[in-house]
Amino acid sequence: MIVLYELTGADDARRFSPAVWRVRMALRHKGLAFEGRPWRFTEKEAIAPSGGGTVPVIVDRGRWVRESFAIAEYLEDAYPDRPSLFGSGEGRALGRFMLAWVDRTLAFPVSRLILTDIFSHLAEGDRDYFRQSREKRFGRRLEEVCPDPEAELASIRLLLEPVRRLAAVQDFMGGGMPGFADYALYGTFMWARMVSTRLALAEDDPLRAWLGRVDRLFDREGPRALEAAGMRA
C-alpha cells in the first residue's frame, strides 16, 4: 500500500500541511489505497530517502516521490487506468499554473494570518524549530507578523479574484469535473481550517459554493478530517 507522510500537530489527527492535502485528495481522486503516516517538522531522517526534508512524500512499491506536483504527475503516469487528475494536457498545465499561483500569491498572506494558530497546535518538539524558522522568514516575532488580521483577510479576499472568476462560471477549477487544480487550491483552505477559523469567505463569495463542492468529494474527506481534529468545516 502507498504510504503518505503527513505533517501533524501535537494531535496526530491535526494534519495541516497544504501541500500534503493536495496529495491526499489526489490519492482519493485516483481511488488508491494508502496509509497516512504522521510526521513532524523535526523528523527529517524518516523521509531522508525522498531526497528532501519536507512533506508531502509518498512511498509506492519502494519508490520515494516528493513534492505535490511531482507526486500528482507520478500517480497520473503510474495509474493511467484510474480517474485522471488533469483531464487533458491543458488540464495538466492548469494544475501546474494553479499551484504556482497558489504558492506565489496565497502562501505568504495566509501563512501570516494563521501563524500563531499553527504554533499553538504544534507538538512540543516542533515549537522551537517553527518559531526560529518562521521568525527568520518574516523578520519579526511570530506574535507580530499579523498586527491587523482584518486587513490581512480583506487583502486575501482580493487576491482570490482570479479563482473566484472560475468559480463564478463553473463547478470546479477545470470545468465540470474536479481535478488537481481544485486540490492545489483546496489544500490552502484545509491548512487554514485545520488550525484556525480566520480564513473566512464572504457569504456571497462564489468560492464558498466551490469549497462546499470539494468538501463533499470522497465521502467528505476534508470535513471528516476537520471533525476528527475538533475543527468545524
Place this chain on the structure above:
Amino acid sequence: MIVLYELTGADDARRFSPAVWRVRMALRHKGLAFEGRPWRFTEKEAIAPSGGGTVPVIVDRGRWVRESFAIAEYLEDAYPDRPSLFGSGEGRALGRFMLAWVDRTLAFPVSRLILTDIFSHLAEGDRDYFRQSREKRFGRRLEEVCPDPEAELASIRLLLEPVRRLAAVQDFMGGGMPGFADYALYGTFMWARMVSTRLALAEDDPLRAWLGRVDRLFDREGPRALEAAGMRA
C-alpha cells in the same frame, strides 16, 4: 468579413491594445478573414452598438461582441470546425484563469513601466483623455508614475514566475499547442513592444523562447506588425 476595432496611436499601424492583440491572434488562430479597423480612445460612438466604450469589439454578420474572452468564446462556439482556441474544457478554464491573472497581476505594473512611451505615440486628439484618465487612476502626473524603471522591471520579472514555470517545461502555455492562454499573455508583450523597449526579458528566461515561438505563429503576425510601426521584435 469580420470587423475588428483596434486601438491605434497617431500612426494607424501602431496597434497597441493588449486586449485587441489577444483577439487578433485568436482570429488568426481560427483562420478567419477579418478587417482591422483603426480606432482611438475618444471615438466612443463608433463602437456604441457593442454596449461598451472600449475595444476589442468585433462585428460578425451584424452581431457585435466585446471584451477579449467573450469574443474568444463567441469565435469558438460560432466556428467549431476551425482550430480550437482552448483545446479542451480545462483549456478554456486555463484561458480564463490566465486572463484574470494577467489583468490582476501584470496590467498595472507594465502600464506603469511604459506609460510615458504610450503617451508619446498617441494621436493628438487622444492625449488629453489619456493624461486625465491615467493621472486619476495612478494619482500622480504621468511623468511621475514610474520613478525607477529598473526596479519596476525587476518586479515584473518576479511576477512572471508562474508563467515562467509553464514555459520551462512546455512549448506553449497549455502544452504542445498554442491557444488562447498564450494570446492572453502575448497581448501584454505586444502592447509593450508596440510603444516601448522597456519590457525586456533576461537572456536565460524561458519566457524568451516562448515569446519567440508565439512570434513565429501565423506568418510572424506580431513581428510584422512591430516592423510596420517601426519597432523591433
